[in-house]
Amino acid sequence: MNSAPSASGHGVRLTAHPLQRVGAYALLALAGVADQQRSPESLTAAEFKHACRRMTADVVATADLPDTKAPQAFWLSASYLLWPNSKMNTTNRKSLSIAERRTQIGRWRSYSATVLDVPCALCGVAACGFYGKVDVPLGASVEHRNTTVPGHEGMALCVGCLASFHALPYGCSIRGGRAAALHSWDDDVLARMTRRQVHRTRQQALMSTGDTTATGRYSREVEALQGLRRYEHPMRAGVELYVFSNSNKQQALDVHSIEQPLAEWLRETLHPGQLGSGFRYLVRAHHTSKTLGSVRLAYNAFHLPERLAGTAVAYLARLTDALGGPPGETVELVALYQSFVREVLGVTQREIDQIEQLGDRIGQLLRTRPERGTLKEFEHVHSEPNKLQTWLKKQAVDWTLRREVSEPLVSTEQWRLLFEPGDRVRLHRDLLFISVLQHLAKQGWLADAATERNDQDDNLLVEERQ
Template identity: 75%
Template sequence: MSTASVTTSAQVRLTAHPLQRVGACAVAGLAGVKDRRRSPESLSSEEIEFARGRMTADVVATADLADTKVPGSFWLAASYLLWPNSKMNPTNRKSLSVVERRNQIMQWRQRPTAVLDVPCVLCGQVACGFYGKVDIPLAASVEHRNTTVPGHDGMALCVGCLTSFHALPYGCSIRGGKAAALHSWDDEVLAKMTLRQVLRTKLQADLTTTSASAGVYSREVEALRALRTYEHPIRAGVELYVFSNSNKQQTLDVHSIEQPLAEWLRTTLQPTVLGIGFRYLIRAHHSPKAAGSVRLAYNAFHHPQRLAGTAVSYLARLTDALGAPAPETIELAGLYQSFIREVLGVPQREVDQIVQLADRIGELLRKHPQRGTLKEFEHVHSEPVRLQAWLKRQATAWTLQRQVSEALVTTEQWRLLFEPGDRVRFHRDLLFVSVLEHLAKTGWLAGTPTDRDDQDDTILAEENQ
């Protein structure tokens, strides 16, 4: 292919490569862009070169350092997981003078001037060279590549895409021997989250002498907080890329949150009525071994359906302990309904049908305000066969007491509760929490506040640190 058939621009483009996209937004952050609505593709040549200059200054400064244990060694330490075998960390580094190290690093990072007769494999602009593992995280190294001739790094890149990969680490949280990048196909979400991370990484580089250790699920917690502070609707899912380009262990783990859950998490984390329920959801995830926000963030990225199940289990434990609906019931019931509608896609009609049945059951239970009445319902709810038998008995009592033709349980409600399907478990849990909600609203043996409200301040303090 001749160079005449491709663009000769050295723009930064947003391509189909997630890590390149994060890097492209990081270039914008390094260039001083603060408007999340401005695309990296709008960067001028001067802005791109300014960003390249800042990155070059950071890596060149490592030439003066003896090793990764001295102050200011963040980028030198990070280079072993980002750019192994680069001019920053050659095997003979200790035998080189500071001037030799500096010259080698500057030669590595100088702007390529070559114009190849091939396009960039990512964006189609004129390529400036062929690159591998040293410059592109997770790419094959020259020594291990068997699809090209010896010495050929294989991946043709333009100046813009090469610059994006060099900027990628600024858009990552780097600690514990790995880098974590938050990506979204919603360009505005990607830009906002990356711009924020660029500021944090630069601060980390200034304050940290060596790579910080990673707390348990700290990357998921950081990602969840990024969703919490985003002010606009999220139009695409969010992916957490955790990787290491190290020669010792090259790894990549991708954890995804689909768009409905991402938007639900963003909106419920806001200070609204549902936000109060989310406060209780954090409390529900709390354990002596981990803060509620940590376990919640883990579930959001690894087991999202556990978010709803944890709320139900928490209410069941409190109800069992109190013998009555807990003070958190109404807010958590509303949050549960919101989750199954907006995240799981349960139609509003199905929710209404189950809530209608729950109100009828609540009326029956209120006739017998003994502790064991609710205990029995809690016991049968978890087992379909027992629940079926219990509903049949209550249906008889409902008809005899009221002497009406309207059944306690309609055919549609029975189908929703017991007909095999993906949603049947959530329908039965919805019935349970909705019965508790009905009893809580009517003040049936209402539970009294406990010291959990005081404990919650401690739990949320951990989450907000």
């Protein structure tokens, strides 16, 4: 059995195919390369051969297993969603001897040194063969493809790209009948996250009973954010979560993306630091009776990122209404909110400063009437433009009559930010509301100290770095 390609044909190249890129970096980890600065393209023939032998040994070992319920049947179980109709899971598997299974799987995973007179469909170098769904995830089945002659596997691949696809599952989180790969066009991010996932997957394979169906709700999104938290350098690109199945029963692909500004903001705020406590409160703000805050926040980050800011405001409003004053989380959570709208949504610092100045003035007015209903009235009108306009006009009179001031309560620019039609007016009004709460909190109007409000451990995203 030839378990690795010849030295003359081992080259791995990074291509424009995200899953091939994940697989290429998985090969680098499987080769045992410790230098995190190296590219898969730097793999020597010996290193490449070592990585291929490890993969071949893993799949050949499944020949000894009676079925997917046996101990350490992880790869056999996963083969049905990764490599359907491969020699690992043939319909006559039970009638074959262990030796016959080993021989068939070994032949499937032998890497031909043949050089064809056609280019690889991904990297353009000479291909070593044609491959389809059995080897290439989400490839079209020969039964359904009408662009090639009957029985033709279709996709020309070189040895390096073929091995990258075989290595891809090591760079994936595999459970729940799906494989999830985290990709980034920032090669350093991709390298470090893939290396970590390869280690976890190999550990899972050693410990697994073969059942890959159990999974927590949105656990893939949580894992992805945990990966961002552990990355210590600025993000130069966003991240993409590929969730897929190559199964014959239900081939599927879902791609969820986090753009670079949000990815970098999440990475920075997930780390302990100036905004660390604010992020912990943001996790708390996402908590519901049915879903942990960490889980719901991770879901929103990948699926509905616009909800991150709104959830923080709604949380402060809810607590303010219940407590009769700003909660203890106010100052830290407002600072986090301001950083989000500035770094992710592109709100300028001048806009933030203008709204914050107005918030300070409104806060000064409210402090002259400390009765409970004063703050509640402002809370109820802040999100409705007509009511807020009426309320501000009324307060402007009071501001002018009661204080010796040269500036109006609301400037023309502030009025425009709050009410002129545009995409950000609701955002500006929310910013005004929490700026008022921030002013009152700093002036000692806190309704309580910031205490743990949830009974469950909600810190899946903010645990100590491992």
